[in-house]
Amino acid sequence: MSSTDSSDTSDPDSSDLRQATSVGARRLFDRMPPGIDCIGALPEGILHHILSFLPAQEAVRTCVLAQRWRHLWKCTTGLRIVGNKGPVSVQLLRKFMDHLLILRERTDLDTVGIEFRKFREDDVPFVNLWIRFALQSKVRALTVCHYDDCNQPFNLDGLPFVSPCLRTLVLSGVGLQGALLDFSSCPALEDLTIGFSVINVGKISSLSLKCLSIFRCRSYLDDRVRVSAPCLVSLKLLGFSGVTPLLESMPLLETAFLTLGAHGHLTSQDIC
Numbered sequence: 001m002s003s004t005d006s007s008d009t010s011d012p013d014s015s016d017l018r019q020a021t022s023v024g025a026r027r028l029f030d031r032m033p034p035g036i037d038c039i040g041a042l043p044e045g046i047l048h049h050i051l052s053f054l055p056a057q058e059a060v061r062t063c064v065l066a067q068r069w070r071h072l073w074k075c076t077t078g079l080r081i082v083g084n085k086g087p088v089s090v091q092l093l094r095k096f097m098d099h100l101l102i103l104r105e106r107t108d109l110d111t112v113g114i115e116f117r118k119f120r121e122d123d124v125p126f127v128n129l130w131i132r133f134a135l136q137s138k139v140r141a142l143t144v145c146h147y148d149d150c151n152q153p154f155n156l157d158g159l160p161f162v163s164p165c166l167r168t169l170v171l172s173g174v175g176l177q178g179a180l181l182d183f184s185s186c187p188a189l190e191d192l193t194i195g196f197s198v199i200n201v202g203k204i205s206s207l208s209l210k211c212l213s214i215f216r217c218r219s220y221l222d223d224r225v226r227v228s229a230p231c232l233v234s235l236k237l238l239g240f241s242g243v244t245p246l247l248e249s250m251p252l253l254e255t256a257f258l259t260l261g262a263h264g265h266l267t268s269q270d271i272c
Contacts, residue, residue, distance in 0.1 A: 044072065052078030052111065057096060074104050078111035081130060087115040087147050090123035097126070101133055108165075109137040115145045119154060128159050138165040140188075146173030153198045161186055169193070176201050183209065199225055207231060218242045 039050070051059040051073055059073045059080075081093060093116060112134035114127065127144075134142050146154040157177035161169070162185040169186075172195040181199075183189050183206035192206070193213040200219055203226040211234040212227070218241035219225050225245040235256040237245065244260055 044075075047072050048076050049078075052076045053080070055080045055082050055084055056100060057084055060100070075107045076109075077107075078109060078113075079134070080113045080115075082113065082115040087117045087145070089118040090116050090127060091118075091120070094123070094126050097130060101129075107137070109134060109139045111141045111143075112137075112139045113143040113145070115143070115147070117147045119146070124155070127154065128156075131159060135161070135163045135166065138163070140165055141168040141170075142166060143170040144172070144174060145170070148173040148196065164188060167191065170195075172196050174198075179203070180205060182206075201225060203228060205229070210234065212236070213238075214245075215239055219245075 056079050059076055063070045063073055114130055153173055153175035155175040165188055166186045167188050168191040170193045175198045177200050179202045181201040181204045187208055189206055189208050190210045192209055194217055195215045197217045199217050200221055205228040209229040209232055212229060212232055213236040215238040224243050226248060227245050228248045230249060231252055232250045233252055233254050235253060237258045239259055
């Protein structure tokens with residue numbers, strides 16, 4: 001990179017983010033043979049897609065590779081909100097994400113993955129903000145994964161899932177509360193996976209859902225969790241602890257795989 005590029009201050013708003021993420025960026029392409037930059041010659045749309053597979057921090061770091069790469073990260077088709085080497089605490093992600101949400105172009109997103117470990121109570125609004133940002137960006141596939149080190153789920157109660165574009169939703173290590181988990185405001189939702197979570201809702205409802213997987217979850221409610229998904233084609237209910245969910249009419253169901261109890265063993269609560 002020329003000295004002109006390294007001293008350019010035409011985009012002062014992104015300087016903090018660039019400075020925070022530039023170290024080691026060139027190592028992303030260290031193993032490429034010298035010569036023609038085959039990747040850099042690709043159309044921008046393809047480069048946006050390629051950068052979507054990187055953790056968001058690594059995607060931003062590509063801005064120092066060459067002039068053409070300077071703003072590509074702002075329009076990626078996906079976001080991986082995760083530490084460089086795997087999930088980290090929300091605290092370690094907050095400052096970076098504050099800058100990213102301000103500087104990123106308001107383009108639609110195909111996929112968003114949010115993965116984290118420890119969190120504090122004051123972190124909750126920030127994660128909720130990231131989820132809302134994804135939904136407002138017309139994301140089609142959203143993953144929210146909390147790796148629970150101390151059996152403390154990340155509660156999503158009060159966070160409405162409203163999106164005309166969302167097709168796939170994966171929730172792991174979360175707590176779901178309230179009378180109704182209603183996906184009527186997600187008319188395109190077809191695939192829902194809930195794992196390693198606490199499901200304390202009276203009813204899960206979706207008219208569009210085709211595939212539902214619930215594994216290693218539990219409910220502390222005295223009543224059964226009702227599942228209303230009349231268009232469901234595939235159902236997996238694996239290792240559910242607590243009172244067994246009540247499955248309402250599913251006339252289109254083709255495949256179902258059910259194991260009850262924490263490890264697939266029936267308990268007294270599972271007796272119908």
